[in-house]
Amino acid sequence: MKFLDDDLRGRVGLWLWRFWAMMLKELIQFGRDGLLVFAITYLFLFDTYMAGNVGMNLKNAVVAVHDADHSAASRELIYRFRPPYFKLGGEVADGRAGQRLLDTGGALVVLDIPPRFEHDIQSGKPAAVQVQVDAANTVLGFLAASYSAQIIGQYGFDQALARLGVSASALENVPMIRDEHRVWYNPNQKDAWFMPLSELLVVITIMAIMLPAAAAVREKERGTIEQLLVTPLSPIQILLPKVVAMTLVILLGTAASLLFVLHGAFDFPMKGSLALFFTVTALYTFTTAGLGLYISTIARNLAQAALLAILVLLPMIFLSGAWTPPEAMPTGLREAMVLSPLYYFIEMGYGILLKGAGLDILWDSLLGLALLGMTIFGLGVWRFRRQFG
Numbered sequence: 100m101k102f103l104d105d106d107l108r109g110r111v112g113l114w115l116w117r118f119w120a121m122m123l124k125e126l127i128q129f130g131r132d133g134l135l136v137f138a139i140t141y142l143f144l145f146d147t148y149m150a151g152n153v154g155m156n157l158k159n160a161v162v163a164v165h166d167a168d169h170s171a172a173s174r175e176l177i178y179r180f181r182p183p184y185f186k187l188g189g190e191v192a193d194g195r196a197g198q199r200l201l202d203t204g205g206a207l208v209v210l211d212i213p214p215r216f217e218h219d220i221q222s223g224k225p226a227a228v229q230v231q232v233d234a235a236n237t238v239l240g241f242l243a244a245s246y247s248a249q250i251i252g253q254y255g256f257d258q259a260l261a262r263l264g265v266s267a268s269a270l271e272n273v274p275m276i277r278d279e280h281r282v283w284y285n286p287n288q289k290d291a292w293f294m295p296l297s298e299l300l301v302v303i304t305i306m307a308i309m310l311p312a313a314a315a316v317r318e319k320e321r322g323t324i325e326q327l328l329v330t331p332l333s334p335i336q337i338l339l340p341k342v343v344a345m346t347l348v349i350l351l352g353t354a355a356s357l358l359f360v361l362h363g364a365f366d367f368p369m370k371g372s373l374a375l376f377f378t379v380t381a382l383y384t385f386t387t388a389g390l391g392l393y394i395s396t397i398a399r400n401l402a403q404a405a406l407l408a409i410l411v412l413l414p415m416i417f418l419s420g421a422w423t424p425p426e427a428m429p430t431g432l433r434e435a436m437v438l439s440p441l442y443y444f445i446e447m448g449y450g451i452l453l454k455g456a457g458l459d460i461l462w463d464s465l466l467g468l469a470l471l472g473m474t475i476f477g478l479g480v481w482r483f484r485r486q487f488g
Contacts, residue, residue, distance in 0.1 A: 150298035315395030370455035386472025389479030
């Protein structure tokens with residue numbers, strides 16, 4: 100019995116020693132590949148930083164004005180289109196000049212104030228104001244139209260109160276419905292909290308697929324895969340160190356991005372457990388690597404691997420909710436989101452870091468990721484062993 104225990108310990112020790120040696124080899128090879136090191140540094144640091152500086156909020160939208168009245172009332176209305184949402188881009192001679200600015204991108208909004216604007220207001224007549232908005236970018240166009248309507252509506256309300264001789268203090272005694280809302284998790288609605296985290300989760304996905312695929316395909320290109328296959332190593336002992344080594348690299352890049360970009364540059368709160376987030380990230384990276392392994396068995400070189408990775412990545416990203424909210428998708432695509440591991444990762448990433456949620460809330464997303472991830476990883480391992488076993 101003691102002989103069997105010693106033999107088992109010896110086999111386990113040999114297996115672990117081979118695993119450590121192969122993983123160290125992968126890390127050394129990665130460190131010598133300057134292009135991959137540059138890609139990791141760029142994506143985890145500079146790309147996420149740029150994402151945090153690119154927002155979809157309306158800011159300093161150029162407003163061109165055609166003021167045909169040139170009165171105190173028209174000047175007051177124009178003045179209300181001010182930063183941070185709008186900035187005045189000058190006055191145009193007529194409506195056609197304003198249309199040309201919209202066509203050429205010189206202005207996002209054209210405010211057209213008709214003649215006798217002040218006279219109509221003071222005499223109690225309806226006064227019409229035309230707002231033309233460039234909606235080529237639908238998000239900014241919608242925001243510009245909405246903010247313009249609020250500004251003009253508030254101006255009309257203020258003018259009506261002034262005409263009736265009603266002060267703001269007198270309105271406190273008038274029955275009114277007050278809209279009091281609370282914004283949770285991102286109270287200032289900063290794009291700099293949403294965009295870089297979304298980009299980081301996408302970058303993790305790209306690297307989780309590309310790095311194992313690149314490591315395996317590089318062995319095929321250099322002819323070293325055949326040398327490994329004639330060693331006493333099994334396909335699992337060749338495969339597993341690659342995945343673990345690349346997972347460690349991705350976790351290191353994730354930590355650097357969280358520390359220097361999200362928290363350091365954008366003061367991201369990180370309310371939840373970092374240990375839980377890194378555990379989920381490691382599980383996601385490890386299982387998603389199965390897609391990279393599967394790609395490596397099909398591709399003959401790195402160029403083919405990159406093209407095949409794009410074919411896999413784009414559906415994953417589109418069906419994840421990273422770029423489009425699930426509620427805005429057609430029913431069929433919304434149901435297909437359960438097939439994207441990135442969908443579960445985004446749910447848990449935002450839940451942990453922004454909301455401070457734990458496994459008591461996110462257990463269903465973790466279960467979905469684990470089941471889907473084991474299927475994907477098992478498929479990649481099966482294909483790898485079938486080709487090289």
